[in-house]
Amino acid sequence: MIYIFTALYCEAKNLIRQFHLTKNPENTRFQEFYNEKSGVRLTVTGVGGTAAATAVGSICTAYPPAEDDLLVNIGTCAYIRSADGQQSSFRDREGIFLCNQITEQTTGRSFYPDMLYRHEFQEASIVTGMSPWNAGVDRVVGRDAGCDKSEDGLAGCDRAGTGDAGCDKNRYGGAKLHHAKTGALYDMEAAAVYQSGAYFFGPHQMAFLKIVSDFGTAEGVSHGQVESLMEMNGDKLLAFIGRLRVISDYAGESDVRLTCGDKAVETLCRDLHCSRAMRDSLKQHLHYLALAGADVCLLIQNLYKEGFVPCRDRREGKLCLEQLKQTLF
């Protein structure tokens, strides 16, 4: 399943049509659309970090993602600068960007989705702020005092992390937005989607796709313009999501399972009079045997055929289990 989150309905409209999604009328808090067949669930979160985080948490609690499911955040954003500090023309910055670094403006924390999958987009870092970006007025400033600010107002703290062993949290401080090859984008949801999504997804399961709508003049962008941007890039988005689905489907199918199913194993446990510990041990041995290529069903059938099971009591069951283990090596 692919979980898509957009902030606005106009960002979602084209995707809803392309994936033939149906609205879930039972969800009264967020506009939720799904299509079980195409394996897509799209949610319109509303604008801003709080709304986005709430929507991700709410949807993923209601429909807990599996290990091979993926989260995709799609939306429009502002383009705030290029790598060399030069303002680019809109034409240079049109198209879809895949975000490789997401920085939360208020805390300066950065997040890094895995960049595992092939794509045809440009890559960029993105800053998530609390309000729309106003070019020439707003500054992206980190939280830590003492951070150097570059001329364009972007915070750039030179202090390196201390590297405490076992620490898995990002360091706080002013975010250095400079990306060696590309520029930086600005939106209002990506960091929140990442942080909320991280409760349910790993970094390899999240992708953030952004389409530039303005250079810091969000109030001048109409819903119609956003819709048209989404339509213009619809095929590319569809193709990328299609590829993600292939990966997700493939990974989901690759788990080795016991061919005889859980029922036969449960019956065997019952007939061996297994305690909890015996049951766990038996299941692990059978799992190993299946992975090692043994025919576990045949093995269980033989236990019955040769009269080892059903056992009269747990004592006999224990002996039988030990005998089964001996057959391993």
Add this chain to the structure above:
Amino acid sequence: MNSLNKHFFNPFFSHIYVETAVLEHPRTRCILSKFPDANVIEIRHYKDVFCRSRQRSTWQHRSQKLILAAKQGTLVYEGAPVCQSFGNRYFYYVSCAMNCVFDCEYCYLKGMYPSGNIVIFVNLEDIFAEAERLLQAHPLYLCVSYDTDLPALEHIAGYVREWCKFAAVHENLKLEIRTKCADTALFEQTGPHPNVIYAFTLSPQALIDAYERQTPALSKRLLCAAALLRTGAPVRLCFDPMIYVPGWKDHYAQMLKQVYDAVDMDKVVDVSVGTFRISRDYLKHMRKQEKNSAVLWFPFQCDNGYCHYPAPLMEEMERFLTGRLAEKVSKEKIFRWKI
């Protein structure tokens, strides 16, 4: 999954994360120059990327990323009890890189690290300085390729050459460079050093095919070891970890035949033998990552936080190999790992 790789996954090292503190380091610049097409992402600290929660190293191994960082805190570690000291009193190891380009299913690094990406610490000189400080107090047996396969990273980092140069001017230092690499040209370039032991990890070809993804074939490793021996370099052969598979005895017997055909065993410094064992915590983490791995889902026996094959099987496997090796190598040269 392999069929997916080409079309769906980015190439290896398509992205390189660099700590701000080492962005201008000469070694960083040198490494980056080898990847002109890579996306370079500046980060505050390597753990911001390396230690993210819920990473899936099996997926990351399809498209590994490189992280360049500065090693801080402890730079030289005392040898762990599960590692073979080969009778050396001052047994230490360093971690100048973390993780490996090879993708061995049973590798303890997958249990130890939260990520499948590779970290290279560019401040090698700081590690040299710490080693020199220890060398002033006592001799040192230093393993430099434990948390990675250093020769396999040579084309990126060049650390084998650096360590060899360092060893050449420190007589009371004995280095071990453990590897599954078979880069004969590299070892020819570094030349033989009496205090640099090249330790080749060997497995039967059937196990290499099944569990040691992207590693060189046994025959290539042996060719490389033999070439090194001919130059007079000290070579160690590590039959560790031995992995249980049905028919293991045949596989290991066949492997030994191949070893004896290729390598002059009289010239080998020593050999090590040990069956697969791992910390319980690492195993738990690895099983989460590799749900279909017969090697990892073996019903191990756990004692004092370590998981290993049931004692009779472990004994049988190790005795078998040490017994066969004793036919060619004197017993004092055979080091068998003990719990």
